[in-house]
Amino acid sequence: DTEVTQTPKHLVMGMTNKKSLKCEQHMGHRAMYWYKQKAKKPPELMFVYSYEKLSINESVPSRFSPECPNSSLLNLHLHALQPEDSALYLCASSSQGDTEAFFGQGTRLTVV
Amino acid sequence: QKEVEQDPGPLSVPEGAIVSLNCTYSNSAFQYFMWYRQYSRKGPELLMYTYSSGNKEDGRFTAQVDKSSKYISLFIRDSQPSDSATYLCAMLDTGGFKTIFGAGTRLFVKA
Numbered sequence: 001d002t003e004v005t006q007t008p009k010h011l012v013m014g015m016t017n018k019k020s021l022k023c024e025q026h027m028g029h030r031a032m033y034w035y036k037q038k039a040k041k042p043p044e045l046m047f048v049y050s051y052e053k054l055s056i057n058e059s060v061p062s063r064f065s066p067e068c069p070n071s072s073l074l075n076l077h078l079h080a081l082q083p084e085d086s087a088l089y090l091c092a093s094s095s096q097g098d099t100e101a102f103f104g105q106g107t108r109l110t111v112v
Numbered sequence: 113q114k115e116v117e118q119d120p121g122p123l124s125v126p127e128g129a130i131v132s133l134n135c136t137y138s139n140s141a142f143q144y145f146m147w148y149r150q151y152s153r154k155g156p157e158l159l160m161y162t163y164s165s166g167n168k169e170d171g172r173f174t175a176q177v178d179k180s181s182k183y184i185s186l187f188i189r190d191s192q193p194s195d196s197a198t199y200l201c202a203m204l205d206t207g208g209f210k211t212i213f214g215a216g217t218r219l220f221v222k223a
Contacts, residue, residue, distance in 0.1 A: 045210060
């Protein structure tokens with residue numbers, strides 16, 4: 001099983017809302033990632049967690065706040081987003097940092 | 113210069129054709145090479161994963177890595193309309209964690 005599950009699949013939120021994206025994997029992977037993907041562009045790395053600790057933050061604005069409650073779960077908390085933050089948000093995991101990553105189907109976020 | 117260069121296409125081929133997709137890169141530290149397929153509005157799906165130079169075959173797909181030329185390829189034999197998608201090359205260096213993606217090539221296979 002190489003499945004990474006993301007919820008919700010779609011999300012529409014206002015600029016004053018607070019919402020969370022969730023990601024789950026049961027492959028025993030120790031590295032988990034958040035990516036942002038705009039239309040017709042490749043995924044852009046946002047955050048990396050390794051062994052449940054934040055190891056990479058690609059200078060992402062503080063309105064995005066990641067959390068890794070345990071080795072299977074990854075959350076992305078959203079607050080005071082801007083319309084330009086509308087994108088497909090992808091979660092991925094890999095067994096270690098130097099192995100291939102498996103992606104979820106993404107959450108399509110629209111900020112209004 | 114981008115670390116990974118990939119022609120965004122679009123590339124249009126008839127059903128049954130052999131498709132060749134390519135990427136070049138500049139960072140000699142890259143050791144792990146992947147190809148992902150992404151259908152519209154879906155997450156990327158891992159197709160092939162190769163470590164260092166050489167060839168790898170999986171069904172209709174063959175991945176080639178030439179580290180001396182800093183060039184990787186994905187070949188699709190007997191292409192099908194269901195292969196119509198965006199194909200992303202991706203690379204990791206030995207430090208890991210940061211996957212660098214190419215721009216993605218949009219492929220259309222016409223029935």
